[in-house]
Amino acid sequence: MEGSGNSALTGAAPRGGVLQAAAFPDAEFPFDAFPDGAILFDEFEDDGLPYDDDLDAAFPAVFPEDPFPEAQFAGVLFADADASIAGTGTGGRGPGRPRLALADRVAAATALLRADLNADKAGLIDQTHACENIKNMLAGQQARLAVTFETRHSQDQTDLGTDDGRRTLTAENLGKDCSKDRGLGAAEQIALARGESPHRGGRLLGMAKALVTEMPHTLSALDTGQLNEERTIHVVKETACLGVEDRAAVDEELAADTGTFTGAGTRTLIAATRAAAARRDPRSVTQRASHAASERSVSLRPAPDCMTYLTALLPAHEGVAVYAALTRHADTLKAAGDPRSLGQIKADTLVERTTGTPGGITGIDINLVITDRTLLQADTEPARLTGYGVVPAAWARELITQEKSDGREELKAWLRRLYTAPNTGDLVGTNSRRRLFPAPLRRFIQIRDDTCRTPYCDAPIRHHDHIIPWHNDGPTTLANGAGLCEACNHTKELPGWTTQPTPGPRHTIELTTPTGHTYHSTAPPLPGTG
Incomplete structure (x- = not known):
């Protein structure tokens, strides 16, 4: 970490390699964070840190040259992590809340790390860098916690013999490998704990398992702040097609002491990892490219100002062909005097050729939730376009009332009257006695x-x-x-x-x-x- 700016967190202190407890002179431990009115430093007696007394044992005044040797800071927060994974039980705060001791440690760490906004400019940058290192180190700890949780979750399902309830002993299941089912539900719980979607939770768990079990050098780079979590995900992703031995070899080739991670941006890091993987096992990399074609898809996500991103993941030659066809058509119309820009023509052509209509909307069912005041009295209350989100009132009215123009067919909008309860705003619906929703x-x-x-x-x-x-x-x-x-x-x-x-x-x-x-x-x- 030499030369990387792991300095004191105040401008007054020398910038050369230590983190000082005096970095936040105004930081006080808020007594309301500790229900018993005292700081329970005895909780840290057995945390394994090489410091003896109370405050120093909990939060050492000086860290060694490497600011996070063996994730000592995380050891302070998670010394009792094994007992806290469930987050409930004796001494807990009820379902969904962490154990008291862990909550107190987090509160104490938060107070200690409160920023010193009175530092000089160099000190502010030092604090920013140190905070980034701490974020990355904690990401490494989350990876370890995720793998430990997933392992125990899978073992519990094995002990129960339920495979998460997904399989029962039937003729069709005899002889089948059910091991993959035993971890079901682990990624989803990790995602909820991290405030992430289940899909991203699965990606994070997959990354964690690769780091902890196969890529110690990359995990170390994350612990020490040389990589952030996003770039670590890319390193793991680019080696996903490799076997265990080849992935370990790439991990060693990219190790921090080789300088690969130093100052590397995301694209540079991806290129370096991809090249290393190709050198180790070119056949697997080629097979991965062939398999990728089976994952082709189209997705839609909101963009600002009532726009959307329509994204197609295609094999390279098909994507190039589609774009070339749109470009040629746009060039032809532009040369004939079309007043639209090339980008507008390509976008309009994509819509027309996909939907089969110039306007691109006729015959498509669109749900626009709008108040009567917005529709009939020019109120400014925004509307909501189902599948997209909130849209301005004027834009919604224009969508409903727009007429034939610029060669487009008239938009035929079907309005559904959706009534809401006066107090709650919930949609008012009807009940059904059937099992399936009508x-x-x-x-x-x-x-x-x-x-x-x-x-x-x-x-x-x-x-x-x-x-x-x-x-x-x-x-x-x-x-x-x-x-x-x-x-x-x-x-x-x-x-x-x-x-x-x-x-x-x-x-x-x-x-x-x-x-x-x-x-x-x-x-x-x-x-x-x-």
């Missing part, structure tokens, strides 16, 4: 929820499911219905996962995981309801 209820749920209702998951809705299951006497009603993506709907059915609606101003779901942690998901506000 079309009107599905439509209401789709419009109310907009995206998957699992906390932090923004995936499109694929299933309309009972919050309290039908087999547990859950009714087929709007209040007991939720829109979920396919993956989250399957996760919800795993042993130990429960959901229930909870009272609130808007439709709210409480999700409880097998470890006893609880999370809440509230439906987005509809126009006119705040």
Whole structure:
């Protein structure tokens, strides 16, 4: 870490290699962070740090030259991590909350690391760099915690013999490898704890397993701040096609002492990792490229100003061919005097050729949730376009009332009148005695929820499911219905996962995981309801 700026956190202190406790002279331990009115330093007696007394044992005044040797700082926070993974039990604060000792350590660390905004400019940069190193080191600790949790979760399922309830002993399952099923639900719980989507939770767990079990040098670079989490993910991703031995060899080739990580940007790092992987096992890299074609897809995500990003993942030659065709057509129309820009022509052509209509919308069902005041009285309350999000009132009115122009066909918009309850703003729907949600209820749920209702998951809705299951006497009603993506709907059915609606101003779901942690998901506000 020589020359990387691991200096004191104040401008007054020398910048040369130590982190000083005096870096934050105004930092005080808030007594309200410790319910017993005292700082429980005896909690740190057995944390393994090479310091003897109270405060120094908890937060050493001076770190060695390497600011994070063997993640000592994390050892302070997570000395009792093994007992705290579940987050519940004797001495805990109830479902979904960490054990008291861990919460106190986090509060103490937060107080100690409060920024000194009165430092000079050099000191401010020093603090920024130190905070970044700490973030990266904590990412390494999260990786270790994730792997430990996943291992124990899988072992628990093996001991129970349930394979997470996904398989039963039937003729079709005899002789099949069920080991992959035993970790089901681990990534989802890690994602919830980190406030991430289940999809990203799976990526983070996969990265963690590779780092902890196969790539110690890359993990060390993350611990010491030479890599951040994003770049670490890229290193792991570019070696995913390699066997264990080859991945370890690439990890050693890219080790921090070779200088590969020093000053490298994301693209440079990806290129270096990709080249190292190709040298070790060119056949696997080639096979990976062939397999990638099977993952071709098209996705849509919101962009600013009522625009969207329509993204196609295609084999290189097909993507080049599509773009070349759009470009040639745009050049032809532009040469003939079309007033639109080349970019506009390409975009319009893509829409027309995909939908088969010049306007690109006729015959497509669009749900626009709008108040009567916005539609009829020029109110400024924004509307909501299902599948996209909030749109300005004037834009919504224009979408509804626009007429034929610029050679486009007239937009035929079908308006659905969606009524909301005066006090809660919830959509008013009807009940059903059937198990499956009828079309009107599905439509209401789709419009109310907009995206998957699992906390932090923004995936499109694929299933309309009972919050309290039908087999547990859950009714087929709007209040007991939720829109979920396919993956989250399957996760919800795993042993130990429960959901229930909870009272609130808007439709709210409480999700409880097998470890006893609880999370809440509230439906987005509809126009006119705040």
